[in-house]
């Protein structure tokens with residue numbers, strides 16, 4: 001039996017589908033009983049070593065160290081998180097955008113913002129979104145999966161990378177992926193059919209080959225995005241706050257009730273976007289409520 005190394009593309013029905021360079025079809029692999037006992041867990045995107053028999057069935061032996069790890073959706077080793085929103089229907093949400101960017105930031109995964117349905121954008125929205133995110137280092141891509149506008153630039157940005165799309169349902173993630181590469185979406189359809197479930201009920205993230213990289217078709221998320229997060233993590237996820245903390249009298253400062261606070265001063269001066277600070281406060285409150293609920297259990 002030869003030992004091979006590959007990437008986990010998906011997990012279905014107890015089998016892990018592992019792609020090895022130079023092979024067209026993924027290997028279907030199982031996990032050794034001993035590894036299961038050690039509370040061993042595998043995520044989509046993990047690199048593993050396994051032993052395969054002639055039939056192409058494998059037994060996973062080892063998971064290689066992860067470059068990064070995202071809990072929702074559960075994925076390892078992403079090169080790029082594509083936070084996707086619509087300009088309208090559903091309306092752009094600064095809070096939701098900040099939550100998704102926060103989770104990518106905490107997982108140390110580079111993230112970009114995609115604004116789809118630019119054909120329906122209300123006047124000023126695109127400029128407003130750019131003015132909040134571009135100065136703090138987030139690229140904003142405006143696209144229309146419908147007209148094809150902006151699709152080439154986005155495709156070029158994703159090429160050769162392992163990318164996960166995340167965002168509320170209805171913003172056009174499937175349409176955008178399809179516009180980028182129609183064969184990617186076709187494969188999604190084929191897989192969903194085989195496993196007898198609609199693509200919108202996919203429970204596991206799966207990686208779909210695309211231009212020497214992969215695009216992840218991720219399951220939708222509920223309203224548990226911030227579960228398990230600490231207030232300090234919410235703070236750490238706002239990358240532009242740190243430089244103003246020199247102006248805080250207290251250390252640590254939560255930038256909420258404390259007098260003399262560099263972050264609050266920067267918000268008042270327009271150096272930090274008001275929407276970002278409001279998102280931070282809303283996330284703190286949500287984390288507080290989650291903890292309160294857990295405490296009562």
Ligand code: GDP
Pocket residue numbers: 116117118119120143144145146147168169170171172173174175176
């Ligand atoms: P998902 O749930 O994020 O995967 O969203 P879908 O790709 O299923 O799209 C949701 C709806 O938005 C569908 O009715 C699409 O036809 C529509 N849609 C997607 N992209 C665009 C776009 O660029 N412009 C407009 N006007 N509608 C779009």
Ligand code: ZN
Pocket residue numbers: 245248249253254255256258260261262263264
């Ligand atoms: Zn402060």
